Structures are given as structure tokens and as C-alpha cells.
Amino acid sequence: MxxxxxxxxxxxxxxxxxxxxxxxxxxxxxxxxxxxxxxxxxxxxxxxxxxxxxxxxxxxxxxxxxxxxxxxNPGTTATVLSTVGLLGLAAGMLLSGVLSGDRRR
Missing domain, CATH: 1.20.5 (Single alpha-helices involved in coiled-coils or other helix-helix interfaces)
Structure with a gap:
């Protein structure tokens, strides 16, 4: 063992x-x-x-x-920046209207 x-x-x-x-x-x-x-x-x-x-x-x-x-070209720069700003504002308002229109339904 x-x-x-x-x-x-x-x-x-x-x-x-x-x-x-x-x-x-x-x-x-x-x-x-x-x-x-x-x-x-x-x-x-x-x-x-x-x-x-x-x-x-x-x-x-x-x-x-x-x-x-x-x-x-400061004049061109101001024109371009203003145009871009206005396009952004318009796009924001458009999206805001679309989104708020969906909430009402």
C-alpha cells in the first residue's frame, strides 16, 4: 500500500x-x-x-x-456669408414648419 x-x-x-x-x-x-x-x-x-x-x-x-x-474680396465674402445665412434660416424655418405640422396630426 x-x-x-x-x-x-x-x-x-x-x-x-x-x-x-x-x-x-x-x-x-x-x-x-x-x-x-x-x-x-x-x-x-x-x-x-x-x-x-x-x-x-x-x-x-x-x-x-x-x-x-x-x-x-470683402464684398464678395459678405455676400456669400449673408446668402449662406439666409439659406440656413430658410431651411430652419422650413424644417420647423414640417416638424410642427407632424405634431398637429
Whole structure:
């Protein structure tokens, strides 16, 4: 009986040692994958940062050109902005009438 208990104990200790080795392998594999994922994320961040900087520069250039055109043509600018404002007001009133008409029904 003692021999059977010793055999079971030895077998369990071997299984535990094997499980510890497997857990160590899995842990190393996960650490490697996490490191690779972090490197990929850093690369994507740097790429996105560069693209965002280029986009900001383009928008800044276009805004500067638009402001320059407005300063050169104040009468046209006022006309365009007034027209856009009046169209917005008309659209708002039209939508308001449509929406309030649905409530009455």
C-alpha cells in the first residue's frame, strides 16, 4: 500500500513539474506576442502621427488661402456669408414648419 501511495505521489509530482514547464513556455510565448503587439502598435502610432501632422499642415495652408481670399474680396465674402445665412434660416424655418405640422396630426 505504501508503494502505491509513493507511486501516485511520484506520478503527481512529475505531472506538476510538467505543468510548470508548460506554463513557463506559455508565459514566454505570451510575453513575446505582447512585445510584438506593442512594437506594431508603436509603429502604427508613429505612422498615424505623421499622417495627422501632414493633414494639419494641409488644412492650415487651405485656411490661410481662404482667409487671404476673404481679405482681398470683402464684398464678395459678405455676400456669400449673408446668402449662406439666409439659406440656413430658410431651411430652419422650413424644417420647423414640417416638424410642427407632424405634431398637429
Amino acid at each position: 505504501a508503494d502505491a501511495a509513493n507511486d501516485i505521489r511520484a506520478d503527481l509530482e512529475k505531472q506538476i513539474a510538467d505543468l510548470k514547464k508548460e506554463m513557463s513556455k506559455i508565459s514566454k510565448s505570451l510575453a513575446s506576442r505582447a512585445s510584438d503587439a506593442m512594437d506594431d502598435a508603436e509603429e502604427m502610432f508613429e505612422d498615424g502621427k505623421g499622417r495627422a501632422g501632414q493633414a494639419v499642415a494641409r488644412v492650415r495652408d487651405q485656411a490661410s488661402a481662404a482667409v487671404g481670399a476673404m481679405r482681398e
